[in-house]
Amino acid sequence: MAGPWPVPDLTGRTIVVTGANSGIGKATARQLASAGAHVVMAARDRSRGTAARDQLRRATGNEAVDLVVFDLSDRASVRDGAAGILELAPRLHGLVNNAGLVLSDRRLSADGVEMTLAVNHLGPFLLTALLADRLLASAPSRVVTVSSISHRQPVRGLDFDDLGTEHRYRALKAYGRSKLANVLFTRELARRTAGTGLTANCCHPGVVATGYSGDGDTSGWLAWGFAEITPILLTPDQGARTPVYLVSAPELAAVSGQYFVGRRVRRPSRAARDPDAARRLWEVSRLATGLTTAELPPDRWPQGAATGRAVGTAGDGRRGDGKRGGGRRGDGDDTIFPVRP
Numbered sequence: 296m297a298g299p300w301p302v303p304d305l306t307g308r309t310i311v312v313t314g315a316n317s318g319i320g321k322a323t324a325r326q327l328a329s330a331g332a333h334v335v336m337a338a339r340d341r342s343r344g345t346a347a348r349d350q351l352r353r354a355t356g357n358e359a360v361d362l363v364v365f366d367l368s369d370r371a372s373v374r375d376g377a378a379g380i381l382e383l384a385p386r387l388h389g390l391v392n393n394a395g396l397v398l399s400d401r402r403l404s405a406d407g408v409e410m411t412l413a414v415n416h417l418g419p420f421l422l423t424a425l426l427a428d429r430l431l432a433s434a435p436s437r438v439v440t441v442s443s444i445s446h447r448q449p450v451r452g453l454d455f456d457d458l459g460t461e462h463r464y465r466a467l468k469a470y471g472r473s474k475l476a477n478v479l480f481t482r483e484l485a486r487r488t489a490g491t492g493l494t495a496n497c498c499h500p501g502v503v504a505t506g507y508s509g510d511g512d513t514s515g516w517l518a519w520g521f522a523e524i525t526p527i528l529l530t531p532d533q534g535a536r537t538p539v540y541l542v543s544a545p546e547l548a549a550v551s552g553q554y555f556v557g558r559r560v561r562r563p564s565r566a567a568r569d570p571d572a573a574r575r576l577w578e579v580s581r582l583a584t585g586l587t588t589a590e591l592p593p594d595r596w597p598q599g600a601a602t603g604r605a606v607g608t609a610g611d612g613r614r615g616d617g618k619r620g621g622g623r624r625g626d627g628d629d630t631i632f633p634v635r636p
């Protein structure tokens with residue numbers, strides 16, 4: 296685990312942190328704000344998010360801490376959230392995809408997708424894609440995704456015939472798959488953005504005492520297990536050191552596509568190093584999130600691809616009537632994650 300690390304002066308840098316109202320995300324937002332960054336906190340609950348934002352402003356003395364509220368499990372909400380971020384951030388230097396959950400019981404999102412995959416992978420995938428032009432225009436910039444050592448759990452890799460874990464759902468099985476998806480996403484994003492000044496890295500933050508099993512998300516032995524090990528875990532501030540390091544360390548300016556534990560690059564699992572799986576997951580995710588090929592280049596982002604195109608303009612799939620819709624399906628395929636509650 297990384298020890299204390301002097302965060303560089305981040306004045307003039309704007310960084311988005313998802314899941315920023317609690318746990319590792321809140322500590323990450325606090326450390327970045329303390330270093331002078333303009334931090335855009337993303338939270339799914341307005342009152343929890345507002346309380347955390349106000350607390351961080353007081354604690355850091357940095358008034359440039361903003362809040363955007365959206366639900367990563369809901370495509371339309373992610374589109375609204377991305378539009379809100381783009382309004383607050385004319386320049387965007389970092390995105391920390393931190394929000395995540397683990398669920399004892401299988402649930403479906405509003406879009407009919409298994410919830411763990413929706414929140415931990417598809418939501419961050421969509422958000423990153425919608426912010427990519429702004430990140431590219433603001434390069435050097437970084438996307439950091441908080442994965443987990445649990446990405447090693449699906450030893451045979453992703454089951455593309457059952458990405459929604461309909462067959463024999465178990466909490467840690469769905470969670471491990473989503474965290475493997477985080478590493479595959481990072482490696483494919485790094486490949487697609489090579490040479491643009493945008494880097495993509497991911498990490499295991501350590502085993503951290505957070506509200507991870509809270510709000511009734513887990514029950515039975517899983518909730519008991521989390522409670523039992525809490526006293527020996529890292530604090531959220533310790534857990535935040537790795538994402539903060541990845542999004543800010545000068546020595547990582549040209550490092551991309553890597554999996555970190557603490558401040559060290561580690562080799563991720565064999566399944567996470569499968570380039571065909573990474574490409575396939577990217578394409579499945581593009582279809583499942585309803586991204587058009589105009590929003591997401593078919594393969595690499597061309598050098599200096601920044602167009603300044605904002606979410607919410609014509610052709611981006613948002614409804615013109617201001618109602619939240621599912622986004623244009625483009626050439627999407629609703630059958631990728633069949634809904635069988």
Ligand SMILES: NC(=O)c1ccc[n+]([C@@H]2O[C@H](COP(=O)([O-])OP(=O)(O)OC[C@H]3O[C@@H](n4cnc5c(N)ncnc54)[C@H](OP(=O)(O)O)[C@@H]3O)[C@@H](O)[C@H]2O)c1
Nearest residue numbers: 314318319339366367368393394395443502503505506507
């Ligand atoms: N804790 C660990 O030991 C550990 C180990 C390895 C990896 N990680 C990873 O670290 C990340 C942060 O977890 P944490 O331990 O800090 O847990 P946490 O305290 O429960 O934080 C999770 C955050 O994600 C947010 N979130 C959940 N569902 C969401 C949704 N649908 N839309 C938007 N935001 C949503 C939560 O919001 P609410 O507060 O509204 O629920 C919360 O802010 C996760 O990606 C997790 O997989 C944690």
